[in-house]
Amino acid sequence: MSVLVFVENIEGKFKKSAFEVVSYAKTIANTLNQKLTAISIGDVSDTALESLGKYGANKILNVNSEKLKSFINQAYASIITQAAKQEEATIIVLSNSFSGKGLAPRIAAKMEAGLADGAVGLPEINENNFRIKKTAFSGKAFALTELTSVIKVIALNPNSFELRDEITTPEITTFEADLHSQDFNTIVKEIVRTTDKISLPDAEIVVSGGRGLKGPENWGIIEDLANALGAATACSKPVSDAGWRPHEEHVGQTGIAVSPNLYIAIGISGAIQHLAGVSSSKTIVVINKDPEAPFFKVADYGIVGDAFEIVPKITSAIKALKES
Amino acid sequence: MKILVCISNVPDTTSKITFSNDNTIFNTTGVQFIVNPYDEIALSKAIALTEGGKGSITVINVGEATTEPTIRKALATGADNAVRVNAFPRDSWFVAKQIAHFADGKDFDLILLGRESIDYNGNQVASLVGELLNIPSISIAKKIDITENTAIVEREIEGGKEIINVSLPIIVGTAEGVAEPRIPNMRGIMSARTKPLEVVEPIDVPLLVKVVQYEIPPSRGAVTLVDASSPEKLVELLHTQARVI
Ligand SMILES: Cc1cc2nc3c(=O)[nH]c(=O)nc-3n(C[C@H](O)[C@H](O)[C@H](O)COP(=O)(O)OP(=O)(O)OC[C@H]3O[C@@H](n4cnc5c(N)ncnc54)[C@H](O)[C@@H]3O)c2cc1C
Numbered sequence: 185m186s187v188l189v190f191v192e193n194i195e196g197k198f199k200k201s202a203f204e205v206v207s208y209a210k211t212i213a214n215t216l217n218q219k220l221t222a223i224s225i226g227d228v229s230d231t232a233l234e235s236l237g238k239y240g241a242n243k244i245l246n247v248n249s250e251k252l253k254s255f256i257n258q259a260y261a262s263i264i265t266q267a268a269k270q271e272e273a274t275i276i277v278l279s280n281s282f283s284g285k286g287l288a289p290r291i292a293a294k295m296e297a298g299l300a301d302g303a304v305g306l307p308e309i310n311e312n313n314f315r316i317k318k319t320a321f322s323g324k325a326f327a328l329t330e331l332t333s334v335i336k337v338i339a340l341n342p343n344s345f346e347l348r349d350e351i352t353t354p355e356i357t358t359f360e361a362d363l364h365s366q367d368f369n370t371i372v373k374e375i376v377r378t379t380d381k382i383s384l385p386d387a388e389i390v391v392s393g394g395r396g397l398k399g400p401e402n403w404g405i406i407e408d409l410a411n412a413l414g415a416a417t418a419c420s421k422p423v424s425d426a427g428w429r430p431h432e433e434h435v436g437q438t439g440i441a442v443s444p445n446l447y448i449a450i451g452i453s454g455a456i457q458h459l460a461g462v463s464s465s466k467t468i469v470v471i472n473k474d475p476e477a478p479f480f481k482v483a484d485y486g487i488v489g490d491a492f493e494i495v496p497k498i499t500s501a502i503k504a505l506k507e508s
Numbered sequence: 509m510k511i512l513v514c515i516s517n518v519p520d521t522t523s524k525i526t527f528s529n530d531n532t533i534f535n536t537t538g539v540q541f542i543v544n545p546y547d548e549i550a551l552s553k554a555i556a557l558t559e560g561g562k563g564s565i566t567v568i569n570v571g572e573a574t575t576e577p578t579i580r581k582a583l584a585t586g587a588d589n590a591v592r593v594n595a596f597p598r599d600s601w602f603v604a605k606q607i608a609h610f611a612d613g614k615d616f617d618l619i620l621l622g623r624e625s626i627d628y629n630g631n632q633v634a635s636l637v638g639e640l641l642n643i644p645s646i647s648i649a650k651k652i653d654i655t656e657n658t659a660i661v662e663r664e665i666e667g668g669k670e671i672i673n674v675s676l677p678i679i680v681g682t683a684e685g686v687a688e689p690r691i692p693n694m695r696g697i698m699s700a701r702t703k704p705l706e707v708v709e710p711i712d713v714p715l716l717v718k719v720v721q722y723e724i725p726p727s728r729g730a731v732t733l734v735d736a737s738s739p740e741k742l743v744e745l746l747h748t749q750a751r752v753i
């Protein structure tokens with residue numbers, strides 16, 4: 185038996201969330217005294233594949249195909265399921281990324297496996313049960329979930345597991361899956377990437393603006409601060425509803441849920457729906473001119489004052505810190 | 509076009525979430541239930557696609573009799589008929605099995621649902637039903653355009669979007685921006701009372717996952733306030749105390 189981990193690449197490169205799932209799956213494999221196999225699909229160089237050895241992959245199945253360079257949900261699910269069978273894997277781990285969210289349930293359904301989506305920690309494993317903590321009620325609670333099936337699928341939330349070095353020299357082999365035309369029902373016509381921006385779900389720092397900024401023309405101070413910190417930008421729902429910012433920046437209960445190391449909320453009141461999506465951030469900073477703003481109740485640090493005066497000063501202080 | 513919309517009955521977004529029986533049961537006392545906000549988007553899209561007699565909309569909900577007000581709301585908004593699978597929605601796998609069982613062989617061109625329910629947050633049902641019915645699934649769509657038999661769907665990806673071409677039938681989970689929200693009007697509310705709402709019994713589904721216990725996230729300690737006149741102090745604290753920059 186073994187643990188299988190799917191490592192997702194973006195244009196041939198692995199991002200932090202890919203290393204996170206490897207390190208997480210390795211920790212589970214060690215607990216169970218099993219080997220860890222990683223599977224990669226697409227056009228990834230051997231050097232990139234070898235980098236998975238830093239976090240303990242014992243074996244890497246490489247599915248290298250032009251046809252599979254972009255994400256084809258059904259085909260990927262078939263490949264991973266076949267690999268799991270070959271490797272006699274009873275635990276399959278992947279990232280709860282946008283693609284992972286579409287993929288994990290399909291794999292689970294193929295294998296009649298229980299699925300823990302949005303896992304935030306390692307499973308508690310003992311003879312009789314396998315339990316794992318996942319987010320529920322849009323960040324307002326966690327659910328300790330027991331997977332009672334033989335095969336188990338875990339989709340790990342980005343930024344919820346700290347990397348652990350464990351050097352291995354993985355054996356890289358080519359994996360040929362048996363695919364059918366119906367695995368290729370969807371055709372990716374185009375991929376549009378906003379390359380100059382850091383992607384929100386896996387950002388380590390997020391700078392977020394609300395209605396307190398008064399209008400889209402004032403977003404410069406948010407962007408300057410984000411640039412100084414190497415952070416992603418986000419916003420509250422009314423801001424994206426008003427078209428000041430794109431919908432994909434909206435965080436909260438009905439937007440993206442984020443859990444960065446640092447979340448800086450500027451001119452956001454802290455409504456319950458907003459908090460739901462951001463409260464699992466490790467450190468929260470709030471800048472608001474109203475001392476009664478509910479956001480201060482869930483913040484670690486705060487400044488009561490005018491964002492237009494304060495934010496540029498913070499940006500300068502950060503630049504000074506980075507230069508020193 | 510024949511469309512199936514899956515709707516989930518969830519606690520209102522302002523609800524304070526609490527649990528009883530040693531944190532094993534979600535406490536529904538005093539909680540207002542609503543149509544899952546993402547499912548409203550799915551329904552609004554279905555209405556836009558069938559407007560002017562261009563098709564029909566069935567809504568399906570897996571739930572006990574208490575969910576009927578939510579189903580009636582969907583009928584009032586514009587669905588033609590509804591089905592309730594009479595069971596507590598134990599988990600996404602159970603729900604998906606019921607929906608797939610109902611939809612199988614009924615020739616829906618399109619199944620729309622929300623990207624996720626705001627209580628379970630599984631983001632599972634679209635892909636599970638897709639797999640069970642062996643049709644393509646797109647779990648988080650930002651835009652859906654349909655001409656004849658093909659759909660062009662924009663899917664969210666990290667740091668961008670992907671544009672996909674796919675032939676119907678498909679199942680798609682909707683996110684914000686897919687449709688202008690619709691709300692029931694007086695005529696809709698009147699007619700909803702007489703629209704058909706069929707109740708069917710569930711099929712048996714083996715248990716694969718179960719929630720053992722819920723947990724409320726720990727509350728944070730008191731906020732450390734920094735004076736507005738010295739914002740650089742905040743940067744120092746973030747660097748030396750919180751160690752996040
Ligand atoms: C079904 C539903 C779902 C929802 N989902 C979400 C969601 O996912 N995400 C979300 O964010 N919201 C969501 N909301 C909306 C939510 O209820 C709030 O309305 C929203 O979060 C408020 O946004 P805001 O804080 O930007 O604006 P406001 O509440 O208007 O707050 C603006 C804040 O800016 C401060 N301010 C003003 N000027 C300045 C200044 N110069 N300097 C500093 N501070 C200043 C004010 O003191 C105030 O606290 C949802 C609502 C519903 C009904």
Ligand SMILES: Nc1ncnc2c1ncn2[C@@H]1O[C@H](COP(=O)(O)O)[C@@H](O)[C@H]1O
Pocket residue numbers: 514515516517544546547568569570571597600603620621622623624625626628629630631632633634
């Ligand atoms: N009990 C249910 N009955 C009908 N549809 C549901 C039910 N639960 C979830 N769904 C649908 O599946 C979507 C995704 O749910 P989930 O996988 O729980 O996040 C929801 O937005 C609904 O459209």
